[in-house]
Amino acid sequence: MSHGVQSVSEMALGLESTVLDLYSKSKGEQVGLTKEQFVVILRNISEKYLPPTAAQQEISDLYFSLRVEELALARACAAGSERAWEIFMLRYREKLYDIGSYIAKESSAARELADSLYADLYGTLTREGQRVSKLASYTGRGSLEGWLRTVMAQEYVNRYRRGRKYVSLDEESEEGAQFAAADPEPVVMVDKRLETATDEALAALPAEDRFVLASYYLDGRTLAEIARTLGVHESTISRKVEKLAKSLRKQILAALGRTGMRRRQAQEAMEVDVRDLRVNIRSRLTQERDGRAFPDKKAEAPAGEGSG
Amino acid sequence: MEQLSKLIRQRLQATTNQGGSHPDPNLLAAFADRALAKAERIHVLEHLAHCADCREIVSLATPNFDATAAVTSALPNSGWLRGPVLRWGALAASVAVVTVAVTLPRMSRHPSLVATTPSAQTDAKGNALEARRVEPSDKLAASASPWPDKGREVGSAAKQLKRPEFSNRMTDGRFAAPSTSGKAAQGNSTPPTSQAAAPALPPLLAKSVGEDHAVLTRKKEQRSDTEVAAANEVVAVEAEPAPAELAIAPGKAKDAPLKTQDSQAGLVRNGTRTLTGRTTMADATSAKNDELRNQVKLMPRWTLSSDGTLQRSFDAGKTWATIPFAGNSGFRALAAVGTDIWVGGSGGSLYRSTDAGEHWLKVTPAVGEEVLTADIIGVEFTDASHGKLTTADERIWITTDAGQTWQTN
Numbered sequence: 001m002s003h004g005v006q007s008v009s010e011m012a013l014g015l016e017s018t019v020l021d022l023y024s025k026s027k028g029e030q031v032g033l034t035k036e037q038f039v040v041i042l043r044n045i046s047e048k049y050l051p052p053t054a055a056q057q058e059i060s061d062l063y064f065s066l067r068v069e070e071l072a073l074a075r076a077c078a079a080g081s082e083r084a085w086e087i088f089m090l091r092y093r094e095k096l097y098d099i100g101s102y103i104a105k106e107s108s109a110a111r112e113l114a115d116s117l118y119a120d121l122y123g124t125l126t127r128e129g130q131r132v133s134k135l136a137s138y139t140g141r142g143s144l145e146g147w148l149r150t151v152m153a154q155e156y157v158n159r160y161r162r163g164r165k166y167v168s169l170d171e172e173s174e175e176g177a178q179f180a181a182a183d184p185e186p187v188v189m190v191d192k193r194l195e196t197a198t199d200e201a202l203a204a205l206p207a208e209d210r211f212v213l214a215s216y217y218l219d220g221r222t223l224a225e226i227a228r229t230l231g232v233h234e235s236t237i238s239r240k241v242e243k244l245a246k247s248l249r250k251q252i253l254a255a256l257g258r259t260g261m262r263r264r265q266a267q268e269a270m271e272v273d274v275r276d277l278r279v280n281i282r283s284r285l286t287q288e289r290d291g292r293a294f295p296d297k298k299a300e301a302p303a304g305e306g307s308g
Numbered sequence: 309m310e311q312l313s314k315l316i317r318q319r320l321q322a323t324t325n326q327g328g329s330h331p332d333p334n335l336l337a338a339f340a341d342r343a344l345a346k347a348e349r350i351h352v353l354e355h356l357a358h359c360a361d362c363r364e365i366v367s368l369a370t371p372n373f374d375a376t377a378a379v380t381s382a383l384p385n386s387g388w389l390r391g392p393v394l395r396w397g398a399l400a401a402s403v404a405v406v407t408v409a410v411t412l413p414r415m416s417r418h419p420s421l422v423a424t425t426p427s428a429q430t431d432a433k434g435n436a437l438e439a440r441r442v443e444p445s446d447k448l449a450a451s452a453s454p455w456p457d458k459g460r461e462v463g464s465a466a467k468q469l470k471r472p473e474f475s476n477r478m479t480d481g482r483f484a485a486p487s488t489s490g491k492a493a494q495g496n497s498t499p500p501t502s503q504a505a506a507p508a509l510p511p512l513l514a515k516s517v518g519e520d521h522a523v524l525t526r527k528k529e530q531r532s533d534t535e536v537a538a539a540n541e542v543v544a545v546e547a548e549p550a551p552a553e554l555a556i557a558p559g560k561a562k563d564a565p566l567k568t569q570d571s572q573a574g575l576v577r578n579g580t581r582t583l584t585g586r587t588t589m590a591d592a593t594s595a596k597n598d599e600l601r602n603q604v605k606l607m608p609r610w611t612l613s614s615d616g617t618l619q620r621s622f623d624a625g626k627t628w629a630t631i632p633f634a635g636n637s638g639f640r641a642l643a644a645v646g647t648d649i650w651v652g653g654s655g656g657s658l659y660r661s662t663d664a665g666e667h668w669l670k671v672t673p674a675v676g677e678e679v680l681t682a683d684i685i686g687v688e689f690t691d692a693s694h695g696k697l698t699t700a701d702e703r704i705w706i707t708t709d710a711g712q713t714w715q716t717n
Contacts, residue, residue, distance in 0.1 A: 065343070067701070094615045095638060095654065103368045141344075142337030143682070145655060146369065150337040153368035157361050198319040207350050210320070210357035217317040219363055229370045231342045231679060248316060 018060045026068035031076035031084035041075055042066075045139045071140030078123070078136035092148065099149050103156050113159075117152050194269055197255035201248050209244055216241055330362055331355055340369045341681055371655045608664050610644050618642070618651050620665050631665055641687040641698075648692045650711075652684030658697070660711060673697065673705050673714040680705055680714075 023029075023038045045066065046059045076084035100114035101107060123133035138147050202210060208230070215221045215229070216237075223241070227234040256266035331339075331352050338344045339352045356363050609621045611628065616638040619628040639653035647664040650671075656679070658671045673680040686698030693710040705716045 065345075098638065102371070137332070137334070139332075139334040141334040142339070142341040143343075143655075145683075146337035146341045147333055149369035149371070150333040150340065150365060153365040154333060154336075156368065157364050194315070195319065198315055202316070202319055207353035207357050211353045211363070213316060214320050214357050214360070215363055215367070217313055218320050219360060219367075221367060225367055229340070229367055245313065245316070252315075 015056065015060055015063070018063055022063055022066070022068045026072035028068075028072035028076065031073055031087065032081040033072050033076045033079070033084075037075070037079070038072065041071065048139065049141075066140035067143060068140060070144035071138065074135040074138040074140075074144055077121070078133035080131075092145065095145060096148065096152075099145075099152055103149075103153055113152060113156055117148070117155060120151075120155075193256060193259050193261070194252070197252045197259075198248075200255060201251040204251075205244070209240070212237060212240055213244060330359065336362065336366055337369065340366055342679065371657075610642055610649060610665075612639050612642050612651075616640060616653055631668075633659070633668070640683065640685050643687040643689040643695065645689050645692055648689070650687050650689055650695065652687045652697060654683045656680040656682055656684060656699070658684060658687075658711075662692075671711045673707070673711070673716075675705075675714055675716050678716070680716075 019039055019042060020035075022042070023035050026033075026038065028034075028038050042063055046054070046062055049062060050058055073084055073087060077088050096114045096118060097110065100110035100117075102110075104110040104113050117134075120134040123131040123135075134151065138144060142150075202213070205213075212226055212230075215226045216223070223237045224234045227237045230237070253263065253266050256269065257263060261269065335344070335348065335352055339349060339356075344352065356366060609625055611619050611621070613619055613630070618631045618633070618639055620631055621628045638655075638657070639651050641652045643650045647662065649661045649665055650658070651660075652658040656673070658673065658680070659668045660671050661668045680697070680699065682703065683700035684697050685700050687695065688698075689695035693708060695707050695711070697705040699705070703716055705714050707714050
């Protein structure tokens with residue numbers, strides 16, 4: 001922040017009417033959130049998502065995009081307002097369990113998941129005797145319900161990953177024989193040129209296309225699931241996957257051609273190599289298991305504008 | 309192509325987990341809510357393309373409202389409660405009530421078949437008062453009919469009534485079967501007259517009746533003149549409940565009931581014609597009449613419980629059964645127009661049933677790129693196609709075509 005103190009006061013002056021407007025819209029007063037607290041919260045949010053050099057217009061755009069009412073409610077809860085908790089419980093208590101059962105798909109796990117998140121929200125973590133609620137990290141970018149879903153999904157993925165690591169040992173000892181017998185041979189090297197060509201073709205795609213491909217080919221999600229996540233119709237994704245596969249094939253062949261490979265040769269390279277890929281994929285998948293999903297979810301909660 | 313997919317899989321896998329640090333849950337939630345601006349959205353997608361964990365989180369965090377929520381019926385034997393049946397049942401049963409109201413007193417007073425016309429008329433007039441209480445809406449529908457001239461034609465056609473036959477028919481209580489248009493066709497034998505009845509159907513009923521009209525007409529033509537005449541008289545009597553008409557009714561009834569037909573009376577008759585036509589149905593299923601009447605009383609009632617589940621009652625609210633929705637509850641608002649039910653709730657979930665809750669269809673209001681994802685807190689429908697949604701973020705969504713297209717503020 002090279003502008004120093006002056007810039008902060010300027011910002012406050014210019015955005016004053018916007019912030020006041022949003023404060024009344026947020027109904028923060030009803031849940032015991034003061035105007036001063038609200039201003040601090042907004043400033044922290046803009047610092048979090050925008051560079052220090054952001055123009056005033058960008059800041060006010062960001063402010064207007066926030067769900068201020070839900071933001072005020074969450075932060076008032078985090079600050080310990082009774083009234084805010086009453087409202088929060090009324091609106092989201094049942095939802096937490098619904099979300100839990102949607103994510104975990106199994107009732108005991110769902111309850112455990114919801115209870116654990118609820119504890120986090122209420123703030124059982126004590127650091128230096130201070131109660132910190134996870135709600136303090138909600139910034140109003142998406143809906144509060146969406147955030148609750150996301151946080152719970154994150155918790156679930158963390159647990160699931162951790163759980164799978166332990167469980168998989170048992171599973172391996174039970175089922176390992178089949179796997180072990182299948183391919184004891186070491187990984188076969190794939191033609192380097194083919195790898196490079198594929199990587200280049202993939203990298204040239206827009207992020208959304210790569211997201212679709214990864215969801216479809218790697219995660220094995222259904223077209224409907226992908227469509228739901230992106231908010232489009234299933235048939236759109238279906239067409240997209242088909243189109244992408246065709247154009248990738250074309251581009252890979254073209255790239256191989258540029259390396260001096262004949263067309264027939266290139267096609268054969270794809271056929272042959274891919275048979276070896278099977279081995280390669282499994283080895284990569286096995287390695288991937290050791291990867292950690294998130295460093296530590298709990299450490300993240302009190303970070304930032306926790307004292308709001 | 310299978311080889312290609314393996315190649316893609318392998319290369320995508322190779323670049324996994326190169327997306328840098330995970331976006332914070334707020335951004336992922338905003339992504340799932342589709343609330344991110346383009347630049348940020350691409351940034352998040354870029355990470356998601358590389359990060360299997362975040363893809364899983366986003367997928368789990370996106371609420372799942374499938375196109376059609378499979379709803380298992382709360383009551384096992386409610387198959388009869390389909391839309392058309394319900395409409396027919398309601399009309400047939402209400403007409404049955406009118407019929408009984410008119411018939412029973414007469415049968416007790418004139419057990420023999422030799423009733424004189426004037427007295428029959430007078431009695432019928434008295435019963436018309438009852439009829440009015442039972443069927444006010446049908447009367448209104450009838451007088452709203454927009455074809456006064458054609459109505460008069462029907463009226464003149466009806467002049468051909470034969471009194472003695474009328475009273476004969478009256479006493480045996482079977483006046484339900486034929487109808488005015490049948491009479492018109494046979495009495496006048498002029499095409500315009502028989503057509504007159506068809507367009508003069510009350511607008512409110514026209515839709516549900518339209519199809520069956522042809523069938524009814526065919527039946528009518530097989531009836532004898534006597535039956536038709538009798539029915540016509542009954543129709544006229546039933547159709548006189550409006551206060552103004554009641555005032556002139558005695559004159560009509562005693563002197564020349566059909567001579568004084570003005571266009572309005574003709575209209576009323578036309579309107580009632582549908583009712584009489586309905587009674588044909590009721591007759592055909594006369595054994596079921598009582599049952600149907602009970603069932604109409606038991607039109608489903610709806611409520612939302614405090615935890616946002618939808619409930620339906622078939623016994624006027626004594627007991628309630630939850631309508632299960634796959635993976636979703638949290639409804640906050642409900643609108644019921646006849647058998648057309650709309651229910652909305654958290655995360656923009658909106659469902660519609662057109663058959664009193666037997667089948668449900670997910671409706672996703674959208675304007676251009678914008679999809680309704682906020683909580684729906686109000687659902688108001690004035691008829692099957694005109695409705696208004698209010699959302700928690702203080703927006704209003706309006707449809708005028710039963711949810712096909714939407715407008716928002």
